[in-house]
Amino acid sequence: MASRDTYILIPAYNEAIVIRGVLESLLKLPYQLILIDDGSTDGTEALVKDLPIHYLRHHINMGQGAALQTGFTYARRRNAEMVICFDADGQHDPNDIPLLLAPLVNGETDIVFGSRFMKGAVTNISFARRCLVHMARLVNFFFTGLWLSDAHNGLRALNQEALAQTKLLENHSAHASEFLFLIKKWNWKWKEVPVHIHYSNYSRRKGAKPASGFKIFIDLTLHKLFE
Amino acid sequence: MSTVQIILIAGLLLIIAYIYLRLRSAMVDAIVFILLGLVGTVLVIFPDFTTRIANTIGIGRGADMIFYFSILFFGFVCLKLYARVRKLEQQLTKIIRDIAIFQAEDARTNS
Numbered sequence: 647m648a649s650r651d652t653y654i655l656i657p658a659y660n661e662a663i664v665i666r667g668v669l670e671s672l673l674k675l676p677y678q679l680i681l682i683d684d685g686s687t688d689g690t691e692a693l694v695k696d697l698p699i700h701y702l703r704h705h706i707n708m709g710q711g712a713a714l715q716t717g718f719t720y721a722r723r724r725n726a727e728m729v730i731c732f733d734a735d736g737q738h739d740p741n742d743i744p745l746l747l748a749p750l751v752n753g754e755t756d757i758v759f760g761s762r763f764m765k766g767a768v769t770n771i772s773f774a775r776r777c778l779v780h781m782a783r784l785v786n787f788f789f790t791g792l793w794l795s796d797a798h799n800g801l802r803a804l805n806q807e808a809l810a811q812t813k814l815l816e817n818h819s820a821h822a823s824e825f826l827f828l829i830k831k832w833n834w835k836w837k838e839v840p841v842h843i844h845y846s847n848y849s850r851r852k853g854a855k856p857a858s859g860f861k862i863f864i865d866l867t868l869h870k871l872f873e
Numbered sequence: 874m875s876t877v878q879i880i881l882i883a884g885l886l887l888i889i890a891y892i893y894l895r896l897r898s899a900m901v902d903a904i905v906f907i908l909l910g911l912v913g914t915v916l917v918i919f920p921d922f923t924t925r926i927a928n929t930i931g932i933g934r935g936a937d938m939i940f941y942f943s944i945l946f947f948g949f950v951c952l953k954l955y956a957r958v959r960k961l962e963q964q965l966t967k968i969i970r971d972i973a974i975f976q977a978e979d980a981r982t983n984s
Contacts, residue, residue, distance in 0.1 A: 682973070700981070702973040708966050716970045720977065817966055872956050 649676040651727040652747065653700075656681050657713035658734035662688040664848060669697055671740050672732065680720060681734075682713040710800075711821025715814040722809055729809055733800040735849040739842040746803040749837050756808040756834035757825065759794065760801030760841035767840035772850070778859050782823075789866055790826040794838060798822040798862075801841055808834055815873055819858055820865035827869075874918070881917045885910050 654677050658665055665681075672679055679699040683690050685707035694701060702716055714731060721729050728750050732738050742760060749755045762769040762779070771779070782797035802825065804812065811832045814821045829836050889910035896903035916923050916939075923935025932938045 700977060702977045704969045704973050706965075706969055708969055712966045712970070715966075716973050719970060720974050723974070723978075815963065817962060868955065868959070871952075872959055 650678060651725065652677045652730070653721045653724070653726045654679050654730045654732050654743070655714060655717035655721065656732050656734050657684055657710050657717065658682065658686065658690060659684040659707055660686045660688045660690070661734040662686070662690050662693055664736045665690055665734055666693050668734055668736050669694060669699060673697065675740055675743060677743070680717045682717045684708060684710070684713040709817035710819065711814045711824070712817040714821060718809060718812050718814070726809060727806050728803060730803045731800055735852050737843050737845055737849040738801050739844065742801065742841040745839050745841070746801065749839070750803055750805045754835070755837040756805050757829065757836045758803045759796065759836065759838045760799050761794070761796040761838040762799060762841065762843050763795045764838055764840040767842070769843040770845055771843065772845070781859060782862070785863055785866065786823050786826055789823060789870065790830055792826050792829060796838065799843070808832070816865055816869060818861070818865060820862045820869060823862070823866055878917050882914055885914045885917065
């Protein structure tokens with residue numbers, strides 16, 4: 647399994663302040679990078695044009711789920727063997743990527759989730775966000791019957807089979823729960839691994855707000871109703 | 874006939890005419906909506922009739938019955954519209970996605 651067939655997908659919307667640093671740290675790894683610029687208006691494109699990455703641009707801001715699915719479709723067209731989803735705001739640690747890939751490489755699972763709450767994980771998550779995440783775990787359990795130690799952690803990895811079966815329909819934050827629907831639908835084997843998530847003042851400002859938790863719940867309810 | 878009845882009947886007849894003109898190609902939908910419009914017109918002319926129907930299903934006043942059913946009907950309309958918005962958003966997403974992928978592949982081919 648060649649590292650060149652492993653792609654890191656980075657959806658980004660107005661992350662000009664941090665994006666170049668995030669990409670440069672990922673370029674040290676032997677994987678290919680796909681940046682999906684989700685309609686940024688802050689000059690992201692000019693900042694990354696000289697980097698050896700795959701640059702995709704949504705002309706309109708469609709949401710993180712839509713951007714990820716664009717990356718999945720593109721990676722599939724390039725015969726990717728594995729893909730990793732990685733946030734653009736600098737909260738994820740590139741050193742966790744080999745840990746996420748290991749269960750896929752040895753055929754143990756189809757999808758691997760990063761977890762902020764397993765033994766060995768390191769995170770400076772705030773109390774309010776921690777409460778929100780635990781509520782999201784309950785919501786996920788309610789909708790799927792799957793009980794994960796974390797929820798809505800953007801760090802995850804998929805093998806080729808899971809990649810081919812993934813068609814995200816939720817354009818916004820509810821896409822994170824859609825992976826659990828896909829586990830149920832396609833009977834994927836899954837696993838969580840402890841990861842390092844570091845929230846900076848910047849990523850806290852950009853991150854999900856308590857109100858978005860309510861919107862995710864509504865989106866998931868409607869997803870169940872209409873899809 | 875009171876003034877409000879004339880206003881309501883005129884409004885309902887206008888809606889019927891509009892639906893007929895718009896939905897001539899979808900006759901089943903047109904017939905349902907035109908029937909609803911005609912029933913509305915009859916109820917406006919004979920308001921006591923709504924009260925009698927309301928009484929049989931345990932509601933005091935005809936106007937209240939219309940109000941309750943309107944809430945149900947508009948809730949249903951909201952859901953239908955939401956489904957339509959979702960569908961449109963998915964179609965738009967597909968176009969945006971296809972353009973993004975085409976341009977990225979084109980750029981790599983030409984570089």
